[in-house]
Amino acid sequence: MSDVTGRFALAAAVVAVSLVMASASAARHDYGDALSKSLLYFESQRSGRLPYNQRVRWRGHSGLTDGLEQGVDLVGGYYDAGDHVKFGLPMAFTVTMLSWAVLEYGDQIAAAGEGAHALQSIKWGTDYFIKAHTAPNELWTQVGDGDSDHYCWQRPEDMTTSRRAYKVDAEHPGSEVAAETAAAMAAASIVFRRAGDAHYAHLLLHHAQQLFEFADKYRGRYDDSVRVVKSFYPSASGYKDELLWAALWLHRATGGRDYLDYVVSNADDFGGTGWGVSEFSWDIKYPGLQILASKLLIEEKELSSEYRTVLEKYRSKGEFYVCSNMNKNPGGAARNAPRTPAGLIFIRPWNNLQYVTNAVFLLTVHSDHLAVLLAVLGCMSSAAGVPLPVPT
Template identity: 25%
Template sequence: MGHPTRILAALCLLFGAQSALAQVSSPSSAWQPAPSASGTVVPSSSSGPNSQWLEVLGSNLYYYDEQRAGVLPDDFRVDWRNTSVLTDGAVANVNLSAGFFDAGNFIKALFPLTYTLSSIIESALLWGEAYSSSSQAYYLDETLRNGLDWLMEASSQTDTLYMFVGDQTAYWGGDLNIPQPRPVYSVTRENPGTDVFASTATTLALGALLYSGKALPLSQSVNGTLPSSLRNTTYADSLSNRAVQLLELAFAATPMQVYQKAVDDIAWAYPSTDYDDELILGAAYTAMATGNISWVTTAIDTYSTNAYPPTFGALNWDSKRPMVPTTMAQLALFLPGADSRLSFTKFQNDSEVWLDALVAGNMKDTHTTPGGLFWFKGNSASASLNPALNAAVLCLKYAPMASTSAKTDAYRQWAQKQIDYALGKNPMNTVYQVGLHPNSAFNPHSALASGGTDLARINTSPPQELHVLYGAVVGGPDEDDKYYDVRDDYDQSEPALDTVAPMVAISSYFVGQGQSASNPFFVGLTAPRIIPKRPSSGLSGGAIAGIVIGVLLGVALLAVLGWFCWRKRGRNAYRRRKMGL
């Protein structure tokens, strides 16, 4: 780094930049991902966790270092990353320089970040011993503090939450030349974002549980395990207090509305559908973190008036509805007797409405691709692996709480099929986590890693990705199981904070099983990758014909408007517009 950058870094630290320093003792030597060829080595039968699942978990956490923003220490383990965006938030007198870059470019988006952190924290509240046994607790702590500290800074001004940094600037390049200044966007009491107030409260409450040493229940008789080295009651209290403030704001600020109603300028990115799921989750986890029974009542009241349980729909950064009944079941086990309506059996039954439809294959607007990937209509067209893996995590999390052993087995078996698919058991013989195996996806859509600066020649400049983006989980294949592995197909090839999060949970689950864990599918994968020839137009013949007919009939405008409305669902609204391609 050049001298001016070091001066800026020093100033940021002097005037209150988040340090994101882990409290866990750092390892004597930094953990680094193994070469991809190591993915073919069968783990030994020695004691301890399965070494290949450990590699998946370690690489996943390494990805969050690759995405880290702000001041990086001199001994930072990702040697190709640099200190960056030190003035983020300065225009609003708030320091938003740290945190994470969201995906393949350089925005910072709070809404998917809160989902990402919540997912990782929950894995540590259920299967936390995995992080200790794999010597990854230090990196877990680093990752979480970088994200949680950023949320604390973003919510540090009274009745204000800064929830987006950046814009649609089509910059393609490394971290040293990111265009400045970068705009910041906020919601306030007067112009609220109910969903982001509540989702931030959820994440901070979960963080408070973790750092106070309170595990979540795995079942009616067993609690989860914790990485005990993370315990810090002072930090936990700070997180808990802020969670309460934000949740009170979410319920009190009017009108209740999704955040893009307040900040239309960022409606192009991660638009929110509703907010009742965030309110319930926020109240439930805040009740667990604080022991305040009034939040239990609030969670039940909100649940009862918002058409739960759901019968269909994907689980992702936008819609958490499928996980809400399971969280309420956890709440019933965590605070038994807190409210006469807090019945574990009721929420157990509600949880299984969605899960039973999922594993039976009769859920509305879903099907399974020919190769075995579960597909959610209107959601899986972009980042197809993400909703399937999120559902797999929910299956693994809920299985021990199921009403019958048969259901426990069914949920785990369904999850295993989706996990195997992502890790190589698919028609392309592709491992969709970068760097794990010779068959791993190798061309992720990442401005940071590509080494290119020419957006017009994104696929060929350079022809080979400059840096291996270890641990990244790409979007995934299309509905015909085809994966082209090209940078400009960001629906398929772009990793993001939230596409990696379910794999963190999955790998921690398997690491926690020790030597009893079956090897990840890629270990025995010897068949060569299949990389299909990409259609030159990027559109199917039917799509082309449809466009032509639309033009001839004079209804192109109507078709475009319909397409736009449909694409606003899920991540699609972000993917298709964010890079200006």
């Protein structure tokens, strides 16, 4: 089970709010209400000791002994679905995407009266990640056992199933989850720096840098170290996409050239400029990485020609994803995202709407990026592959 459908409803709602002023359909749909309910959903998924201003009143404190058996405090975070397991990889990706949504559309979210709730949703996750990162090379990545949990249907306030915690470390590496958590904390650090909380932003960035170093130095698949996760969130794409994704978010958070060097120098070997795919998800980060990398072509004026060439390759693969999800790539069905008979993007049978809302988000973000330079997306036209103009 996974609550990613609900999680990524936020991405769609944020995009919808960003289009309210321009869309004729705004009169038919209350996008502000959709945004509000998407953020309210996160409060229903909270684990731990709930605050006085908790709006979902039927929820109570839960998971207050998480980590006790292992001698660590792992109280907090988000439950994954209707179950009570806390899975680190999808939780971290959720926070990364929440943060990205706020960075792209924070003004619209605030105008809808939901700015504070968005920050609270991010912080509930990052506070937990700080607890879970108990040493530079140690990250607790799961609390609870999915198999036993799914045999017992009960409220989290009453749960009696195992709360065993699992970790990755230098001897049992988990590069996917460590790098994704680094990405989440780096992205969130930008959010809180812009919000005026410099101390918390610095704390998040410190953890993000340590986690990235851990993920990169001790490379290994996290589902080989935490085998109980294989039935629920196995790593199909490996960890190289997460390493590039985390490095790019750290570049955005710090402006540090070393992180950009990493993204450029590893572009080919790690698949960043090689993978053209139709899925963006908690497992496969390549399209998000590629779209985010292409934004540097707009924002950074002093890029060398070598760097611009590599970033254009990222952009090309990102636009393969965009065109695929618009059903506009040449080559027919083999090069475009599958669809239902009625036209809905259909990547996988289970929780398919997560892929749909991720696509809505990335397509809207990339559209906004292109609009800055009055550039055109060319899927099957002469505009395909034309480099973006250098910003002045």
